[in-house]
Amino acid sequence: MSAALSCAGLRREFGAVRAVDGVDLSLPAGARHALIGPNGAGKSTLFRLLAGGLRPSAGRIALDGADVTRLSEARRARLGIGQTFQHSSLFLSMTAGENVALAAERAQGRPWWPLPRAHAARRERVGQLLGEVGLDGRVDAAVMALSHGERRQLEIAVALATRPRVLLLDEPAAGLSPAESARLADLVRRLPDEVSLLFVEHDLDLVFRLATRVTVMHLGAVLMSGSPEEVRGSPEVQAAYLGSGRRQDLFLAPASEPASEEE
Amino acid sequence: MFLELRGLRSGYRQGTVLHGVDLALDRGQTLALLGRNGVGKSTLVMTVMGLVRATGGTMQLGGADLTGRRPHEIARAGAALVPQGRRIWPTLTVQDHLELTARAAGKNKGAPGRWTRDALFELLPGLAGRRRHLAGLLSGGEQQMLAIARALVTDPALILMDEPSEGLAPLVVDQIGGVIRELAAGGVAILLVEQDLHLAFDVAQEIAVMAKGVIVHRCATDAFRRDPATAGRLLGVEA
Amino acid sequence: MSVALPRLSGRAAERAALVAVLALLAAAPLFLTPYATSTVTRIMVFALLAASLDLLVGFTGLPSLGHGAYFGAGAYAAGWCAVHVTASGPVALAVAIAAGAVVAAIAGCVAVRARGVFFLMLTLAIGEVVQQLAESWHDVTGGSNGLYGIPAARLGGFSLIDVGARHWFVLAGFAVGAAAVRCIAASPLGDTLRGIRDNEARMRALGYRVYHYKLAAFIISGAVAGLAGGLLAAHQRLVTPPDVGLGTSILALLAVTIGGEGSLWGPCVGAALVVVITDALGSSLGGHGPLVLGLLFVVVVFALPGGLARAVAARRRAAS
Numbered sequence: 001m002s003a004a005l006s007c008a009g010l011r012r013e014f015g016a017v018r019a020v021d022g023v024d025l026s027l028p029a030g031a032r033h034a035l036i037g038p039n040g041a042g043k044s045t046l047f048r049l050l051a052g053g054l055r056p057s058a059g060r061i062a063l064d065g066a067d068v069t070r071l072s073e074a075r076r077a078r079l080g081i082g083q084t085f086q087h088s089s090l091f092l093s094m095t096a097g098e099n100v101a102l103a104a105e106r107a108q109g110r111p112w113w114p115l116p117r118a119h120a121a122r123r124e125r126v127g128q129l130l131g132e133v134g135l136d137g138r139v140d141a142a143v144m145a146l147s148h149g150e151r152r153q154l155e156i157a158v159a160l161a162t163r164p165r166v167l168l169l170d171e172p173a174a175g176l177s178p179a180e181s182a183r184l185a186d187l188v189r190r191l192p193d194e195v196s197l198l199f200v201e202h203d204l205d206l207v208f209r210l211a212t213r214v215t216v217m218h219l220g221a222v223l224m225s226g227s228p229e230e231v232r233g234s235p236e237v238q239a240a241y242l243g244s245g246r247r248q249d250l251f252l253a254p255a256s257e258p259a260s261e262e263e
Numbered sequence: 264m265f266l267e268l269r270g271l272r273s274g275y276r277q278g279t280v281l282h283g284v285d286l287a288l289d290r291g292q293t294l295a296l297l298g299r300n301g302v303g304k305s306t307l308v309m310t311v312m313g314l315v316r317a318t319g320g321t322m323q324l325g326g327a328d329l330t331g332r333r334p335h336e337i338a339r340a341g342a343a344l345v346p347q348g349r350r351i352w353p354t355l356t357v358q359d360h361l362e363l364t365a366r367a368a369g370k371n372k373g374a375p376g377r378w379t380r381d382a383l384f385e386l387l388p389g390l391a392g393r394r395r396h397l398a399g400l401l402s403g404g405e406q407q408m409l410a411i412a413r414a415l416v417t418d419p420a421l422i423l424m425d426e427p428s429e430g431l432a433p434l435v436v437d438q439i440g441g442v443i444r445e446l447a448a449g450g451v452a453i454l455l456v457e458q459d460l461h462l463a464f465d466v467a468q469e470i471a472v473m474a475k476g477v478i479v480h481r482c483a484t485d486a487f488r489r490d491p492a493t494a495g496r497l498l499g500v501e502a
Numbered sequence: 503m504s505v506a507l508p509r510l511s512g513r514a515a516e517r518a519a520l521v522a523v524l525a526l527l528a529a530a531p532l533f534l535t536p537y538a539t540s541t542v543t544r545i546m547v548f549a550l551l552a553a554s555l556d557l558l559v560g561f562t563g564l565p566s567l568g569h570g571a572y573f574g575a576g577a578y579a580a581g582w583c584a585v586h587v588t589a590s591g592p593v594a595l596a597v598a599i600a601a602g603a604v605v606a607a608i609a610g611c612v613a614v615r616a617r618g619v620f621f622l623m624l625t626l627a628i629g630e631v632v633q634q635l636a637e638s639w640h641d642v643t644g645g646s647n648g649l650y651g652i653p654a655a656r657l658g659g660f661s662l663i664d665v666g667a668r669h670w671f672v673l674a675g676f677a678v679g680a681a682a683v684r685c686i687a688a689s690p691l692g693d694t695l696r697g698i699r700d701n702e703a704r705m706r707a708l709g710y711r712v713y714h715y716k717l718a719a720f721i722i723s724g725a726v727a728g729l730a731g732g733l734l735a736a737h738q739r740l741v742t743p744p745d746v747g748l749g750t751s752i753l754a755l756l757a758v759t760i761g762g763e764g765s766l767w768g769p770c771v772g773a774a775l776v777v778v779i780t781d782a783l784g785s786s787l788g789g790h791g792p793l794v795l796g797l798l799f800v801v802v803v804f805a806l807p808g809g810l811a812r813a814v815a816a817r818r819r820a821a822s
Contacts (some may be wrong), residue, residue: 038432039403051707077709089707091700102697105690111710112718116688147301164709174430177299177458179499204433213568243437250460251491 002065004196005166010059019045021220031196034211041217052076078212082164084155086171097139100126103161133157149180272319273310280306282476293453295467300414303476308423312344336440343419349406353399368417376418404435421452428459472497519551531666545777546676552757554726560764563699564718566630574746576602576728580735581649591655595732602728610720633747648742655736662792762811
C-alpha cells in the first residue's frame, strides 16, 4: 500500500543556498508525524514544496502513489492536501463561519454559483466543524475579534473543512499559552484516523505527546527519523537541536514538609 | 526597589488592558510573568518602556518618577527592552545594530558602559563571527541574541524580555537561559514574559501570574512548582 | 406637524430605502426640468458603471484604471447597432453587454496574471488602446467626431424620443444591471471573490482556481459596464472618444472610492456626487468641478477611509 504522501530526493536551492538537500519522506495513512529542527533547517521550505507553493529543483512528490511534482498548489489542494500556515492566514474581513464556509464550499459546494443561495445546510456543517475545534457558538464572530489562540483553532477548522487526506500543520502552537497548547493537543488527537498528519513544531512537549514518528532536519537534510524516544535519545539530535534533552518536570510533588532544598 | 509600579493603568483605543498593576522588582531579581494570551503581559512591558502611554497609576525607576515619560527618557533611566518577535533591523549588520544603539545612547564617546563590544561577544559567542552579517539573514536564535546584545549596549539596570523563546529550537532556548542567568548574576533586574514554562522556571526566582490586566499571584518559583493545583487553576494547565 | 416614521431594522430599512430611491428616480421626469431629469439619467448610467467597477475593485480586490474601455465598447457597439442594424432598444443593449464582456475578456486574459502596480498599469494601457481605437477607427466609430446621429431606441413599437421616455428606459436598464450585481455579490461567487480579495494565497491553498475567478469577475464587470455604455448611447444618442478614455475611468474609480468600495450602494452615491460636481455644478463652480472633486477625494481618503459607506456603517454600529 502506497504512502499517503511521500517525497524522494527532494531538493531546492535559492541561489547558492541549498535549503532542502535530498530529502526522502514517507507519510503513511493515519500518520502522526512531527518535523523538527533548528530554524533554517529547511522545514518550512519542505512544507512549501510538499504543498506545491514552491517548485523543487529535483526530486519527486507523490500523493497516494500518484506523481504530483508538476501540479500546482491549488490542484494538490483539490486532490486532498490541506495546510495551515505559520503566520495566521485567514480572511480578516469575514466571520469565523464565513472563513470555514469558503473552504467547505470549494470542497463540497459550488463556489462559482452566481445566485444567492440558502445557507441552512452549509451553516450546520460549518457549526459542526467549529465545534470540533473548540469554537462552538462562534460562527458569527468576526475574525478580528478572536484571540490569537482562537485564530489558530480556526485555521485548523478551515483546513479540515476541505476534508483533506493529508494535513500539513506549520507550527500550529506558535504563540499559544500552555492552556491553549493543551487544547490544541486535544484537537489534534481528535482528528479523524484516516487523515495523515505532518506537523512542524518547536514545542517539544507537544511533539512528544502527539507524534508517533519524528523526523529531524538540519541544514536542509534529514538528520534522523524514528520514534520519539529514539530521536530524543540521539546524541546528534541533542547536539544540533534538543540541547540537554532531558528537561526537568515542570511541577513537583506538593511539599508536605517545610522546604528541603533540592535542585 | 529599582522598578516600582503602583496601580498602573494603560490600554489602546479599543479599551483598557492594564487595570491597576502593582509590581516591585529589585536589581539582581529575575521575575517571570506568566498568564494566558491577551491578559496584558506584553502591554505591561510596553507601558513600562513608555511605548504605550500610561493612563493612570505611577511608575518609578531607580527612585525617579517616570510615569508617562517617553521611551527614550525611560531608556536613559536604565531600562532596556528585548521585544517580542525580536524586531531587529533586517537590512543592517550586527555591527550596525550595536553602533547605532550606542550612538543613540551617547555611549560611543567617553566611558563605555559595562558592555563593551568584547564583553558582548563573550556573552554571546554566536554573534562574534557574524559581525558583518545582515541581521535579516541570521537564524532565529542569532537574531534573539542580537536583540539581547542591542538591549545591553545601553548598560541597563532593568531588562524587559517579551517571549524570547518564541519559535526557537530547544537548544537555543537553553543557551538563552544561560545568558539570562549570567545577566542576573551581574546584578541586572530582569522582567521576563514567557509562555515556555521550562525556561521561566529555569531562570526566574519568582513567578507572577497576570489575569485580566492585573497581577493575581506572586510567589517564589519553587513554591509555585510545588503547588500544581494553583498553577493549574491560574494557567489552565494540567500539572 | 411632524410625522413619526416607524423605526425599521436592517433588512427592512434597506428595502424601504431601495423602494424610496427607485420611486424618486421614476418620478423625476414628472417634476424636474428636462435638464435636471437628464442629469439624473446620467447619474444612473454612471452609477451602474461605478457599481460594475466596484465588483472588480471592492469585491475582488483588483483596482482597474481602464474601466472606461468596456463602458465605451458597450456604448459604441450599441450606437453602431442602432445606426446600422436595428434601433431596437433591447437588442442594442444586448450587443452592448456582449461588447463589454468581450473586451473585458481580452483585457482580463492579459492583465489578470499580473499583480499590484503592474496590473494597474496594464489596465491603464488597455484603456488607452481602446480610446486610441475609438479615435482612429473612423469608419466604425466616427473618429474624434464621435458616433452621432444614433436613432432613438425603439421599445415595443415606441420610439423613445423625449426625456421622460429615455429616462425610464435607462432606469429599467439600471435596475436590472444593479440587481444583477447585487445578486452576484450575495452569492457564493461573491463570497469567493471576497476571499480572493482578502487572501489570495490562502484561496489557492484551499484549491481555488484563482485565475479563473479573477477572469470571471473581469468579464461580468465588463458586461455590466457595457450595459451602462449601451444606456449612455440610448440616452445621449452620441458617443465620443472621451467616453471611452482615462477621464471616465478615473471618475469611475473616484466614485467608487468616495462612495465606499465593496458596498455597491456607496459607489452609486459616489457616482451621483461625481456627476453633480463635474456636470451640473460645472458652470457655477467656474469650471473648477474637477478641482472640487479632487479635494473631496483627498478629504475622504484622510477623514473617511473606506468612503461614505464605511462611515455610515460605523455610525450605525455605534448607535446600536
